Amino acid sequence: MNNTTPAEGHVILMDKPLEWTSFDVVKKIKHKLKLKKVGHAGTLDPLATGLLILCTDKKTKTISSIQEQPKEYMGTLVLGKTTASYDLESPIIEGGDISGLTEEYILSLTPPFEGEIEQTPPIFSAVKVDGQRAYKKARAGETVELKSRLITIYSFEITSINLPEVNFKVNCSKGTYIRSLANDFGKLAGVGAYLSKLRRTKIGNYSVNDAFTIDSISSESL
Secondary structure (H helix, E strand, O other): OOOOOOOOOOEEEEEEOOOOOHHHHHHHHHHHOOOOOEEEOOOOOOOOEEEEEEEEHHHHHHHHHHHOOOEEEEEEEEEOEEOOOOOOOOOOEEOOOOOOOOHHHHHOOOHHHOEEEEEOOOOOOOOEEOOEEHHHHHHOOOOOOOOOEEEEEEEEEEEEEEOOEEEEEEEEOOOOOHHHHHHHHHHHHOOOEEEEEEEEEEEOOEEHHHOEOOOOOOHHHO
């Protein structure tokens, strides 16, 4: 991937499999390639796939700068149903009637989500509340209140509609929760929505098209 020596480290692009945690990938690659120090530049939820950037040895110092770069995601949201986690991690709850929704109306809902906006993270997230991850409190049945934060959505494009599914592409800043975007989109539509699929395709100039799979990477790849 580059001409650096092992001591200088590597930036490794991985295509994270479905249901793997980001730490699962780090642990697997560290063992498989016999690496001493490995970190990742931005967590992906277990139910998301796509680009996960690993940094080794001295390249771990670049993690913060990589995390600051814009992200691109491709995803699918389902209108007319919701979940507590805003994705398929928790049971599906019936929402509103989608029979009256037109393609024109759905397309008209994207502009309010572009630019600098306030967004509240899902309660099933890694955000810390009183020193504990929010998802741990949520799973324990505790009431979780998270503060909204300013994020930037550079573009939000509906790529196809096949109700109840809506496929989309998003370019956004660090800290954006696509699950929250799906949930908020459903609220604006008046029928509810949850995120059913998510794939991270880019981080800055890094693309998942250049990424290794767990099976394809080897020490010779670096």
